[in-house]
Amino acid sequence: MQNGRRIVCVLPAYNAARTLERTVKGVTPDTVDRFILVDDCSRDATVQVAQGLAQDYPVRIIHHSQTLGYGANQKTCYRAALEEGAEVVVMLHPDYQYEPRLLGVLAGLVSSGVYDVALGSRILGRGALAGGMPLYKYAANRVLTLLENLLLGQKLSEYHTGYRAYSRRALESVPFERNSDDFVFDNEILVQLHLAGFRIGEISVPTRYSAESSSINFGRCVVYGLGVLCCAFAGFAVRTGLSRKPAFAPKGACVVPAANEGRL
Ligand SMILES: Nc1nc2c(ncn2[C@@H]2O[C@H](COP(=O)(O)OP(=O)(O)OP(=O)(O)O)[C@@H](O)[C@H]2O)c(=O)[nH]1
Ligand SMILES: [Mg+2]
Known part of the structure; x- marks a missing residue:
């Protein structure tokens, strides 16, 4: 609990056996009411490691019977967190790339009521x-962020982090189920939240890259980058009134929530 709000940490996992324990144990004790680990049918011992952690930590394990993708994994995470009564949902990659000790600080930006998303x-x-962070990833991150800020009228330092906090109201207000099942989900949900008028704050977080903490290769980065550009242009079209329903994902359209349509 933080400011009287229930904090749930979701861990979208795929082959995270080597880093999961360090990630969960790194979170300051008593910061989180519940961990929800969604295993996307990993080929390693992710589930067994999670079961071991569940002996000592409040970890719920959800298992996909087939690999559905990173975005699909997050959909399961958020659905489960909302069902469990979460008031602040923190997504943390279980690859020990982000500093777990800052989870309480990140959640605090939202539980304080100052921001809807952090x-x-x-x-x-x-x-x-x-x-x-590899130089090509850093450069791509900076260029994509610059373009997105220009197209969306935002001022964020990045849109690509795997460490985020969302308020319950924010998650309930955007149709994240319609987003991609792949990595671009992360971008689509931020564009949806921004267009819907939610307040987004940021804190700086140290990152560490190792062979264990990053699996996305150059090819997938290119696909991701193209998806980000499509998403930003779709957001621009909504912002400028050229479109009301940008098609973000092949499976569906990201629509702006009805309650907020008048504000765009
Ligand atoms: N479902 C699913 N999850 C994945 C896949 N690849 C990675 N993940 C999970 O998504 C998280 C992020 O993957 P990374 O490869 O670290 O990608 P990233 O953090 O966006 O990119 P980097 O900045 O390079 O680390 C990891 O914690 C994995 O558990 C995948 O193919 N399918
Ligand atoms: Mg990573």
């Missing part, structure tokens, strides 16, 4: 390259 940014401050 991002743990690797770009604020000077730590990303020193933490081992």
Whole structure:
């Protein structure tokens, strides 16, 4: 509990056996009411490691019987967190890439009522390259962020972090189920929340890259980058009144929530 609000940490996991324990144990004790680990049919011992942690920590394990993708994994995470009565939902990659000790601080931006969404940014401050982020990922992150800020009328330091906090109301207000089942989900949900008028804050978070903490390769980064550009242009079309329903994902359209349509 934080400011009387129930904090749920969701861990979208895929082959995270080597880093999961460090991630969960790194969270300051008593910060989180519940961990929800969604295993996307990992090929390693992720589930067994999670079962071990569940002996000592409030960990709920949900298992996909087939691999559905990173975005699909997050959909299961948020559905489960909302069902469990979460008031603040923190998504933390279980690859020990982000500093777990800052989870309470990140959640605090939302539980305080000041922000609806909070991002743990690797770009604020000077730590990303020193933490081992490959130069091409850093450059792509900066360029995509610049374009997105221009197209969306935002001013964020990055849109690509795997460490975020959402208020219950924010998650309930946007149709995240319609988003991609792949990595671009992260971008689509931020664009949806921004267009719907939710307040987004940021804190700086150290990052560490190792062989264990990043699996997305160059090819998938390119696909992701193209998806981000489509998403930003779709958001621009909504912002400028060219469109009311941007098609973000092949499976459906990201619609702006009806309650907020008048504000766009
Ligand atoms: N469902 C699913 N999850 C994945 C897949 N690849 C990675 N993940 C999960 O998504 C999280 C992020 O993956 P990373 O490869 O670290 O990607 P990233 O953090 O966006 O990119 P980096 O900045 O390079 O680390 C990890 O914690 C994995 O558990 C995948 O193919 N399917
Ligand atoms: Mg990573």
